[in-house]
Amino acid sequence: xxxxxSVGLLLGLxxxxxxxxxxxxxxxxxxxxxxxxxxxxxxxxxxxxEESRKSGKAIFAYFTRSYAP
Numbered sequence: 219x220x221x222x223x224s225v226g227l228l229l230g231l232x233x234x235x236x237x238x239x240x241x242x243x244x245x246x247x248x249x250x251x252x253x254x255x256x257x258x259x260x261x262x263x264x265x266x267x268e269e270s271r272k273s274g275k276a277i278f279a280y281f282t283r284s285y286a287p
Contacts (some may be wrong), residue, residue: 260266
């Protein structure tokens with residue numbers, strides 16, 4: 219019983235700490251995920267548009283937003 223309470227408390231504290239992250243910290247954490255390292259992502263739209271025009275390739279855009287308070 220004590221172990222379950224301790225684990226629940228630790229998970230709650232971890233979630234509270236993450237809730238205070240800035241949007242930039244959240245973005246950087248997502249960009250550090252291994253599957254995103256497999257391609258050279260361009261996170262600046264204007265740069266991506268310029269590269270698209272040069273190469274003749276389409277832009278693959280991934281948009282996300284968190285509505286959690």
